[in-house]
Amino acid sequence: MIKFAQAARIASGSIGSAKLRSVLTTLGIVIGIAAVVVNASLGASFNQFFTDEISSVGSNFIIAASEQPNLFFDNEYNIMKNTPGISGVSPRKSMSGDLTYLSETKNVNTAGVNKDFQEIQGLQMEEGTFLTDKDSAAAVLGYDIANDKFSKNISHRSTVEIAFRQENGTVVKKSFKVKGILKNSKPTVVSEDSDYDLTVFIPVSTMNEMIGEKDYGAFLAMAESPAKVRDISDEVDSRLARNFGVPERDIDEEDLKPYYVFNQEEVLEQTGKIGDALSSFLLVLALISLFVGSIGIMNIMLVTVTERTREIGIMKSVGYSNSNILSLFLLESIMVSSFGGIVGTIIGSLGAYALEITLKLPPVFPLTLIEIGIAVSVLVGITAGLYPARKAARMNPVDALRYE
Template identity: 75%
Template structure:
């Protein structure tokens, strides 16, 4: 059996003798492996992005809402609050309104909540503090609204006027003391109030007093641990269903209920499925590129076998066996492919980082991709070089020497 070092030296010499062709052959693998690395890394980044988006709207959250008015009241709030496993719950109601400061007026969304809403939604403050249950005419403003919209910064001790119209058209206007300013936020893909930069939070009791209403639009609750979110959510669902006279057999039928309930686990599963589908799609595209690269290697190796027919005849005539010849050509194919894999992995890692930064995705690079990239390139080299190597090994010395 020919020694590996000697075989590697011969294969390296063959590669160096046709530098341009070897480079072009390697390029196909470089592009294919780089595409696999980039797309796999992007898939992992998208999965992390979806997870971060879900967790950014609160921890262990359970949300019940309805498009029907006058459905949720204080009795439903007590039902959820008294459900085992619930550590906090806040009603939430949103109405359009206006906020005035000095001589400026801006259209905003007025959101009524209670003091537990901050913990449930994971809200962070830039200045001051969030609402407390004892507050009446206090307001918490979004960052952009407080710092940029009026041309002059609103502090957490300023006074603002908040106005909106009741259903009968009556304009209601009250003066509120700004209790806090939210941190600068961003849009989220799930739940919550999206970007809170143009939001005004006020106590929901004050909101209902000003509107003359008593109902709530939704409930935001929090389970006491991440392990039992789904169980607690199901229990809340059962209790609300009983409250509205829905038979137990119809609890799982969303059309039978006047409300919708979902939780953090549900959202994570949906976004996880979306991320997995996206990752699979990107990976398939990358594998197509790698397949094209492998065809390129096979094609070049077949040409190489044809060009080196006389060389093969000479090698066999001086004692090289068919297995020796096959090993030489197979090793040459693997060396070209492995070098391309190393280059593709490096370029893919850099490309993934650049794309993730440009798309503002969390930079996630699974380092196992380095091993996978090199392993895949070696497998491609073996697969693409096997047929040409066998073709070279099967040549008869006499026929090879006579080849013109």
């Protein structure tokens, strides 16, 4: 039986005798493995990105909203607030308003909320503090509103004026003391600016008083723990359904309810499916490239067998068995493929990192990708080299020696 070290020396000599051909053969595997590593890493990064984006919206959030006006009032607010497991609830009512500072007026997005909104949405303060239930003429500005929107920066404790236009055309104005300024939100590939950077927050009760309304646009709530968010969300849905006279059997029929409820876990599940689909698509593309590389190895190994027909005959005549010949050619194929796999994994890792930084994705590179890259390259070497190796092993030594 031929020893492994001896077989490795013979295989290395064969590879080295045709350096250019070996390099070109290896290149196909390098590209294939690099593509697999890059695409798998990008898929993991997109999944992490979606998770981070949803988590940044708030903590264990539950949202109840409706496309119908005049549906949510104080009664619905109390229903959500008194649901077991809810640790905070904030109405949110958004509308466009004119913000005036030092005789300069800009149209801005204004949101009416309460004190719980900060914790639910995980907002961080650059200056000052967020709204409380005692505030009536206080405002909190998004970072860009305070620092980029006007000719002069709006500082903490400045006075601004906000004007809303009522449905009858009447313009209502009110002065607000700037109680706080939010920290700059981290830009994402979705948008260079966070919505909250360009929003002015005021007490929802003050907003309704100014525009002469009593309803709320939506409710944002926070569950007491991530493990219970789905159950608590279902309980909120059930209580609101009873409140609006929706039969218990129709709670799961979204079209039969005047509102809709969703939670953080459901959003993460949906984005996870999108991420998995994207990962699968990218991986299929990479595997196609790897398949092409494996065909290249098989073709080259078949050419090698043909070129070395006489050598195979000599080896058999001096005592090499069929299994020895099989091992030699299979080992040569595995060595070419494994080297390509190592180089491809390194290039793929660097390429994935560079792409993730460029696309502003969280760098995610599971260490298992290194193992997978090398294991796949070995598997490709075995698969692509098996047929040529068997062809070499089955050669008749007499016919092989006569080959010219």
